Structures are given as structure tokens and as C-alpha cells.
Amino acid sequence: MMCWVLASLAVSLSTVSSFYLPGLAPVTYCNNPDLTTCTSDIKLFVNRLNSEESVIPYEYHHFDFCQTDESNAPAENLGQVVFGERIRPSPYKIAFGSSSDSCEVLCTKKYTAANTDDQKKVSLLRKGMFMNYQHHWIVDNMPVTWCYPVENGQHYCSTGFPMGCYVDKKGNPKDACVISRDYSTADSYYVFNHVDIVISYHDGKEEDWGKYLNGAKGGRIVSVKLTPRSIAHDTAAADTNKCVSDVAKGPLFIQGEGAVDVDITYSYTVTFRTQNEVKWSSRWDYILESMPHTNIQWFSILNSLVIVLFLSGMVAMILLRTLHKDIARYNQIDSGEDAQEEFGWKLVHGDVFRPPRKGMLLSVFLGSGTQLLTMGGITLVFACLGFLSPANRGALMTCALVLFVCLGTPAGYVAARVYKSFGGEKWKSNVLLTSMLCPGIVFAHFFVLNLVLWYYSSSAAIPFFTLVALLALWFGVSVPLTFVGAYFGFRKPAIEQPVRTNQIPRQIPDQSVYTQPIPGIIMGGVLPFGCIFIQLFFVLNSIWSSQIYYMYGFLFLVFIILIITCSETTILLCYFHLCAEDYHWWWRSFLTSGFTAFYLAIYCVHYFITKLDIEGAGSTFLYFGYTSVMVFCFFLLTGTIGFFACFWFVRKIYSVVKVD
Helix, strand or coil: CHHHHHHHHHHHHHHHHCCCCCCCCCCCEECCCCCCCCECEECEEECCEEECCEEEEECHHHHCCCCCCCCCCCCCCHHHHHHCCCCEECCCCEECCCCCCCCEEEEEEEECCCCHHHHHHHHHHHHHHHCCCEECEEECCEECEEEEECHHHCEEEECCEECEEEECCCCCECHHHHHCCCCCCCCEEEECCEEEEEEEEECCCCCHHHHHHCCCCEEEEEEEEEEEECCCCCHHHHHCCCCCCCHHHCCCEEECCCCCCEEEEEEEEEEEEECCCCCHHHCCHHHHHCCCCHHHHHHHHHHHHHHHHHHHHHHHHHHHHHHHHHHHHHHCCCCHHHHCCCCHHHHHCCCCCCCCCCHHHHHHHHHHHHHHHHHHHHHHHHHHCCCCCCCCCCHHHHHHHHHHHHCHHHHHHHHHHHHHHCCCCCHHHHHHHHHHHHHHHHHHHHHHHHHHHHHCCCCCCCCHHHHHHHHHHHHHHHHHHHHHHHHHHHHCCCCCCCCCCCCCCCCCCCCCHHHCHHHHHHHHCHHHHHCCHHHHHHHHHHHHCCCCCCCHHHHHHHHHHHHHHHHHHHHHHHHHHHHCCCCCCHHHHHHHHHCHHHHHHHHHHHHHHHCCCCCCHHHHHHHHHHHHHHHHHHHHHHHHHHHHHHHHHHHHHHHCCCCC
16 A cells, blocks of 8 residues: 555646646747748637636637637637637737737627627626636647736746626626726726737757757747736727737726726737746646646645555554454354354345345446546546646546546456346346446436526537537447356356355344434435535636646545545455354445445535536536536445445355355
8 A cells, every 4th residue: 555655646746846748749839930940920729707606608709809810710629628628810920039019919809789799799808807707818839827826925827817807896806807097987897808928938059959959049839828908999990900008098998887988909919038947848836736726635635645555554453453353253053052053244144135126226326336436546547647637628528528438348347247146137237237327317408408508608618519529429339348258257157156055034123313324324425525615626626717727646645535435344244244153345435435425415516606606597507507516416426336345255254264
């Protein structure tokens, strides 16, 4: 176990110091367009806009910003489409080394009070600023960041910046309006129509790749930062493509209510500066190091892992010592008179392998749980190796989906083997349910949620043809592979149990409160949840608060600890129940560790109430809809871990005692 800890820590620390992604080549820029070894054109891409106050993201053109020809938009991978990312080219023209000291006009949008369509667009802008929707721009495959001071004199670099802000009717500035005293007019929306872009680059003078510049001024981009501002441009000057990025011009604001005449001129400046102290391979560090609460959580995570390891060791030690005494005592009984004095778990040897009720459903859950468990493990290994870093957008979801589809074979095999050991004969129903039930529940959830996103015209709504592609992967790849696994599973002989099952079931004596099913199941999920709840906070932040998640090394370590704690907790409670002569352990072992998902659901509700500012029925429905999918998958995963640990344990102890 110590080797696992050290290896995982080493991987996690290596992923923090730099993000090198195999296959992702750096781009060298220069101010000489004739060179073939470098490029002078810096492309700025725009992505969806999202908000912490809403689960519903929108595409860039939804808010009537300046647009350009989108025919050359980069193709999104499956993971990006599922996550709602819509990367589009922007009209911003940036040439390497060409700092624009003066303001550059992008476009002017004119809205008149008498035009209904114009007022609808103004209403959308107001809604976006009121709910603090954030731009997400990309340059050289890096997020464009907005850095601003936070508590304790530190700077936080956000991967998004607001489209504007709102000052309420009482004159209280909301969200980004607090950054300047100029934004103070009551009941007004301030549009951030100007950005000052600062591009930092490494000039390569002391690097091997510098020779490709052939003496031209150039380098590799290490950061792109901007500062959004609101400027009331002179409309007449803007019509001649002239503007001034001077604060003295005053901010541009829109009245809070009613039809308005307003002209919004979007503008920008670009500045280049050399930053040779930062290498291209570590250019993500300034974003990750500035993330709030990251540094103080390292100790908390380590502390939690140490506690869980200590508890796991204690459980294992107690269990092994007690079991050793039990087995030694049982095997010393030779005479028939002594045999009548048997007690404890040996008494139920004739019933412990009696097939459970609803064995078909249990085997189907175990098949899908095995599929999820294998998928999660392989995905985390790839993430720790750097293949799924933030630089490779959508790779995590793409990897998970492809792996889930391709792992239909182990799902079918496990379900078939378990079902056959229960004496089941309806193999067609078993394989159909394994391939359809759990994936069908998840797909039905996503389809309903997608209908809601379609209704709101959200960028997160999965296009129809992508849904068809997902169905094709399910029915064309996953289902046949599940049939293949089930075929091999049913061909093998049934699992031979170490003891015979009696024809007449043994009566179970009255149980105490602690050995009854429900209290044991409720207690079983506490320890596994205790080892994941700190990492869970970071995972939920990355999903709902648009923060980059990069601690895959620690997440993999927590995943291993989760498997250990689920296994040991389930084995311990199973042992207590067998000692109390209760042999109904099949479903109980699955539900004991699976109950961790119930605590996950409670934590997600707590996170929604205390950490998020989500408003609106649609966003609330979407949040709990996605949460229910996550809880269901986690239930299958943890339940499968507990079942197979308990299955191994029961077979082991009954195979080493002498039974007449």
C-alpha cells in the first residue's frame, strides 16, 4: 500500500509542475509571415458563455456580439459536444508582435427603442449581465485569463471574464461592478465592451527551438491575460473605425428597465511582452497556483488519506485476528457431541450460498457496476499519465464514453457468471437487461435533460445527430460486446461453492438493532464517504463553478482508498451478520457499500444550498437531474466493490473450515 501512496503522490506532483501532453505540439509565432517554421497570425477563439447562477450555458452569438464567418470553426470532439463547448472563430485580428497602442474598433451594434427585435436583444444582454454570464476565450489552446486581486493580497486568475455587470436599484454594485467606482449609477447595466489583451511570450533565445525563428522576432505564447472595461465610445468616431481606450470617456451603461436607444461599440487593444522566466511546458502553472483554496487543501487531503489508511488497517487487523481464532476453534471440533455446540457463522454453512431473491436484477447491477469500475480505473490512469490534461479539451469525457462502450464484454461476462451461479436459466433476459437497463436509465435521464436544454436554446443541448451517434455506439458497439461477454460467461461451468446448500432454509433468529439490515446498510456508507468528500468538493467545483480540475494523482489515490474502505467495511459488517446467523448477505453486501451514494446525494444537496447561487426552476431541475445520474452510477460502482469483496470473503472462510 505504501508503494501505491508514493507512486500516486509522485504522479500527482508531476502533473502539477507541468502539463506536457503527448501529441500536442507547441506553436512558434513570429513577425515574418514568409517563414514556414513559424506563423504570424494569432487566432482568438470564443467558447460558450456560462454562469454560476445558472446551469444553462449559451453560445457566443446568442447575445448578439460581434461575429465572423464560422465556416472554419474547429471540430469539437465527442466530450466537448456532450459538455456543451462550442468553440467558434472570432473577428479579433491579432498579428504577432504588432502591439496596438491605439484602440481598435471591432464592430458597432445599434439598438433602437421602436424596434421589437432590437429590444429583445437588449433584454438578452441585460439577462446575461444580471446573471453574470462569463466569456471563455482561447488563444493558442490556452484559456484567456482575467487576473484580479482577492483576499490576503493574492491574485486570482479566472479562465472567464464577465460580459458586464449590474448595479441594483439601491445603488449596490453586483459581481464585477465592484472593481471600479465608475460603475455606480443605480439600476444600470454596464457592458464590458472593451478588452485590453496582454500576450506574454518566451522569445526562445536560450532554447533549442529558437533556431527555427531564423533571426526573426518571435516566440511561444506562455500566457494571455485581459482586462475588461466599459467605455462609452464616440459613435461618430467609431463609424470611421476610430476609438479611444481612455477611462475619461466614462462607462457605457444601459438603463435597467424599459425600451432604450443604445449604440454599443466593441473594441480592443493588444500588447506583447517578453516573459522568458516561464517555459512553454509550465505555462499553465500561474492559473492552477492562483486557484482559491488549492494550497491549503493539500494538507487536508493527505490528512484524510492517512486517517482512512489507519482505520482500514485497524479493521483489517481486527478481522484477521478474530477470524483466525474462529477457524482454529471450529477445526478443533471432532466429536459429534461437540458438533452440537457449534455457534456463530459456521452454523449457517448450509444456507450461506442459497440464491437470493431478485437474483436477475442483482447480476445486472453487478455487470454494469463492473463496467463503470473498470472505466473509472482506466480513465484515471490515463489522466495521471497526462493524456487528459486541461490542454486537451473534452478528452476526459470522450475517453470515459469510449471506454464505457468498449467495456460491454466484461459487463456481460460478470452478469452471466453471477446469474448462472444463482441457478438462473433465462440467459436471454439477463444479457438484454445487462446491456439495456442501466445504460437505458442514464440515457433516458440525459434525454429528458436535453429536452430542457433544447427548450432554453442552450449550447449544452446535444445536437440530434450527436444523439444518433451515441445511440449507434450503444446499440452498434456496446450491446454486441455485452452479448459476446455473456456468451463466454454462460459457456463456463457455474461457480462451484465450497459448501452444499440445504434443501430446507434455516430459520433466522431474532436480530438485535445493530445486526438488522437497515442500520447496517446505513452505517456501511459512512467510512467510504469520509475518504472522498474533500476531493468531491473539488470535483463539484470543476463541474459547476468552471474551475479547472487537475489533481488526478490524488483522485486516483482516493479511488484506491475508496475501493479498500468499501471492501473492508462490507466484509466487517457481513462477518457480524453471519455471526448473528443471518445468511441473507447477497443484496446486503451490495447495498452496504452502495449506500455511500446516498451520502453523496446529501452532500450534493448541501453543496447546492451553501455553495451555489443557482436560480430558476430550469437550472435547479438540471442540477438535480445531472446529480441523480452521478449518484446512480456511483451506487452501481460502490455496490459492485462491496459485493465482490464480500463474495470473496464468504467463499474464503467457508472453504477453510471442516464441514460435515
